[in-house]
Amino acid sequence: MTERRADGSAGDADYGAIGVGYADYRRPEPRIEEFLSRALGQARTVVNVGAGAGSYESAAREVTPVEPSASMRAQRPAGLAPAVDAVAERLPFDDGSFDAAMTTFSVHQWSDAGAGLREMRRVARGPVVVLTCDPALVRDFWLYAYAPEVLDAEARRYPAIADIADALGGRVSVRPVPIPLECRDGFNEAYYGRPEMLLDPGARQACSAWSFVDEAVRERFARELRRDLDSGAWDARFGALRGQAAYEGSLVVVRSVPG
Ligand SMILES: C[S@@+](CC[C@H](N)C(=O)[O-])C[C@H]1O[C@@H](n2cnc3c(N)ncnc32)[C@H](O)[C@@H]1O
Numbered sequence: 001m002t003e004r005r006a007d008g009s010a011g012d013a014d015y016g017a018i019g020v021g022y023a024d025y026r027r028p029e030p031r032i033e034e035f036l037s038r039a040l041g042q043a044r045t046v047v048n049v050g051a052g053a054g055s056y057e058s059a060a061r062e063v064t065p066v067e068p069s070a071s072m073r074a075q076r077p078a079g080l081a082p083a084v085d086a087v088a089e090r091l092p093f094d095d096g097s098f099d100a101a102m103t104t105f106s107v108h109q110w111s112d113a114g115a116g117l118r119e120m121r122r123v124a125r126g127p128v129v130v131l132t133c134d135p136a137l138v139r140d141f142w143l144y145a146y147a148p149e150v151l152d153a154e155a156r157r158y159p160a161i162a163d164i165a166d167a168l169g170g171r172v173s174v175r176p177v178p179i180p181l182e183c184r185d186g187f188n189e190a191y192y193g194r195p196e197m198l199l200d201p202g203a204r205q206a207c208s209a210w211s212f213v214d215e216a217v218r219e220r221f222a223r224e225l226r227r228d229l230d231s232g233a234w235d236a237r238f239g240a241l242r243g244q245a246a247y248e249g250s251l252v253v254v255r256s257v258p259g
Pocket of ligand 1: 056068088104111208
């Protein structure tokens with residue numbers, strides 16, 4: 001049984017508390033959108049699980065969003081379909097209802113990722129597409145030098161890619177997703193070459209990992225990063241990233257087709 005919080009949040013993060021302002025920082029990145037579009041192929045009807053404020057929902061497809069948090073549903077732009085209030089672990093649709101299923105930046109929050117992924121497989125006739133992070137790679141990011149607690153939390157939360165593949169079954173491919181320097185979608189690695197952005201508390205709040213550490217950790221992080229930006233120490237170590245057009249980090253697309 002998936003527990004729901006006051007605003008309906010059904011994962012490990014409370015979007016009633018941290019969801020406000022999400023859509024200001026987490027806008028869909030066109031290059032990631034292209035990646036997802038290729039993975040979804042010819043699918044006309046798509047269920048988007050953990051749909052949030054509607055990032056990556058293509059106007060060219062008939063999308064059915066599923067989102068348990070009222071705070072996130074309230075941020076959906078007027079032009080998008082209203083989201084169904086339900087959880088991944090129990091999708092209120094018949095078997096094979098959709099051409100495809102997708103989920104972006106969500107599977108690590110579910111109380112039972114395996115159950116949710118099996119539900120996606122059940123309701124989709126074709127591809128299931130999962131945009132997620134590989135927990136084996138999340139610590140390979142400069143942020144680990146400043147806030148290891150945050151990336152340790154991420155490494156614990158993200159399901160292993162092999163477990164995602166097992167839950168989905170079928171023919172599975174896993175592809176790294178390069179992140180562009182000016183990435184519009186503000187997840188932590190999106191700021192690989194723009195460290196100043198992570199000094200903004202709003203940018204941090206839009207990445208749920210920061211809600212798993214104490215305020216003291218967030219304050220220490222901001223103090224030490226600011227110090228190293230002012231002194232040039234960050235640039236001496238990581239400054240080459242400022243000019244790097246794209247970054248291959250932990251972001252991956254897992255795609256499964258039946259058979
Ligand atoms: C980081 S947001 C991602 C939102 C959107 N997919 C995006 O890419 O911007 C994670 C979303 O997953 C949702 N979520 C968490 N647990 C869930 C569950 N068990 N079933 C469905 N959605 C869930 C949250 O409410 C939240 O909106």
